[in-house]
Amino acid sequence: xxxxxxxxxxxxxxxxxxxxxxxxxxxxxxxxxxxxxxxxxxxxxxxxxxxxxxxxxxxxxxxxxxxxxxxxxxxxxxxxxxxxxxxxxxxxxxxxxxxxxxxxxxxxxxxxxxxxxxxxxxxxxxxxxxxxxxxxxxxxxxxxxxxxxxxxxxxxxxxxxxxxxxxxxxxxxxxxxxxxxxxxxxxxxxxxxxxxxxxxxxxxxxxxxxxxxxxxxxxxxxxxxxxxxxxxxxxxxxxxxxxxxxxxxxxxxxxxxxxx
Amino acid sequence: xxxxxxxxxxxxxxxxxxxxxxxxxxxxxxxxxxxxxxxxxxxxxxxxxxxxxxxxxxxxxxxxxxxxxxxxxxxxxxxxxxxxxxxxxxxxxxxxxxxxxxxxxxxxxxxxxxxxxxxxxxxxxxxxxxxxxxxxxxxx
Numbered sequence: 001x002x003x004x005x006x007x008x009x010x011x012x013x014x015x016x017x018x019x020x021x022x023x024x025x026x027x028x029x030x031x032x033x034x035x036x037x038x039x040x041x042x043x044x045x046x047x048x049x050x051x052x053x054x055x056x057x058x059x060x061x062x063x064x065x066x067x068x069x070x071x072x073x074x075x076x077x078x079x080x081x082x083x084x085x086x087x088x089x090x091x092x093x094x095x096x097x098x099x100x101x102x103x104x105x106x107x108x109x110x111x112x113x114x115x116x117x118x119x120x121x122x123x124x125x126x127x128x129x130x131x132x133x134x135x136x137x138x139x140x141x142x143x144x145x146x147x148x149x150x151x152x153x154x155x156x157x158x159x160x161x162x163x164x165x166x167x168x169x170x171x172x173x174x175x176x177x178x179x180x181x182x183x184x185x186x187x188x189x190x191x192x193x194x195x196x197x198x199x200x201x202x203x204x205x206x207x208x209x210x211x212x213x214x215x216x217x218x219x220x221x222x223x224x225x226x227x228x229x230x231x232x233x234x235x236x237x238x239x240x241x242x243x244x245x246x247x248x249x250x251x252x253x254x255x256x257x258x259x260x
Numbered sequence: 261x262x263x264x265x266x267x268x269x270x271x272x273x274x275x276x277x278x279x280x281x282x283x284x285x286x287x288x289x290x291x292x293x294x295x296x297x298x299x300x301x302x303x304x305x306x307x308x309x310x311x312x313x314x315x316x317x318x319x320x321x322x323x324x325x326x327x328x329x330x331x332x333x334x335x336x337x338x339x340x341x342x343x344x345x346x347x348x349x350x351x352x353x354x355x356x357x358x359x360x361x362x363x364x365x366x367x368x369x370x371x372x373x374x375x376x377x378x379x380x381x382x383x384x385x386x387x388x389x390x391x392x393x394x395x396x397x398x399x400x
Contacts, residue, residue, distance in 0.1 A: 070290065104315075185290050247317065250311070251372075256366050
């Protein structure tokens with residue numbers, strides 16, 4: 001009886017441990033990559049060579065789809081950019097407190113694509129619209145040979161695109177200088193010479209992108225990463241971000257100042 | 261035997277609740293320059309303000325520290341992310357008594373925490389049933 005009791009208690013603890021681990025590793029916890037629930041897209045969504053791929057819809061870029069971004073994600077040891085002397089000097093003196101995100105300045109490419117929120121893609125004949133839940137950003141990718149004007153310099157730059165071999169190719173330039181324009185974590189700036197190239201394609205139910213960034217002002221050579229989105233659940237609507245300046249800057253006073 | 265099994269299940273519930281009430285901080289900035297991940301602090305007090313906003317929510321509460329009133333600032337996840345886990349702007353109303361443990365802020369003289377576990381003073385979770393899954397997300 002005592003042995004049975006010990007076995008039964010051991011089994012109970014075993015199941016308890018399994019249950020706790022299952023909860024701890026559930027997809028809703030940040031930082032853990034998880035499989036998406038099955039969602040079958042329309043057959044028309046599948047990309048076919050030499051045809052316009054159906055990229056339209058709301059796509060989930062949260063931890064269901066990929067690990068959350070950090071100092072090492074998506075830029076890890078295998079793809080971390082080679083910084084030139086100028087970039088290293090900027091990185092050395094960089095003060096986190098002056099990062100513009102603490103005053104609600106939106107993220108830019110190549111960071112915004114990897115932020116763990118949803119994105120809506122709308123395909124029109126002359127343009128593709130990329131709307132990001134993070135920072136309420138809307139990018140327009142022009143498909144009609146539109147040329148930039150002097151008024152098109154901006155945080156998100158000016159984008160042109162084309163369809164090729166079942167993918168959408170996007171080239172973006174006309175970025176303004178951004179002291180954290182490379183990502184949110186490593187204190188790497190980007191310049192007005194930054195160019196970002198994106199390739200979007202469908203792989204089954206997934207939307208994938210390869211983002212390549214070049215910036216001769218700061219990088220020795222181009223750097224790139226590949227990421228994926230999963231279909232958002234039916235009926236999902238993007239939330240307004242409505243960045244709050246008080247909430248954006250509140251954390252800064254918890255950090256020891258780098259400069260006085 | 262049954263008693264031991266219930267004890268085990270009770271321990272499971274407590275462990276699950278502990279996990280479920282750890283509030284995520286997600287993808288806006290690194291926590292390392294702000295908070296010390298090698299330490300844990302705990303405080304208990306009364307909620308004064310709940311800033312349920314993007315890019316990060318903040319919870320403020322007053323605690324007693326050696327007879328002096330101290331205001332704590334707790335950094336939480338983005339409002340969008342908290343909503344997906346069942347939180348609302350009314351989840352923590354001013355006057356609510358809470359117990360918080362988490363990583364302490366690094367700035368000298370500051371009273372801040374991140375990556376916090378928030379419960380009522382008796383250890384029960386703030387959100388009934390803990391976090392909800394995305395599929396059970398409340399209507400927007």
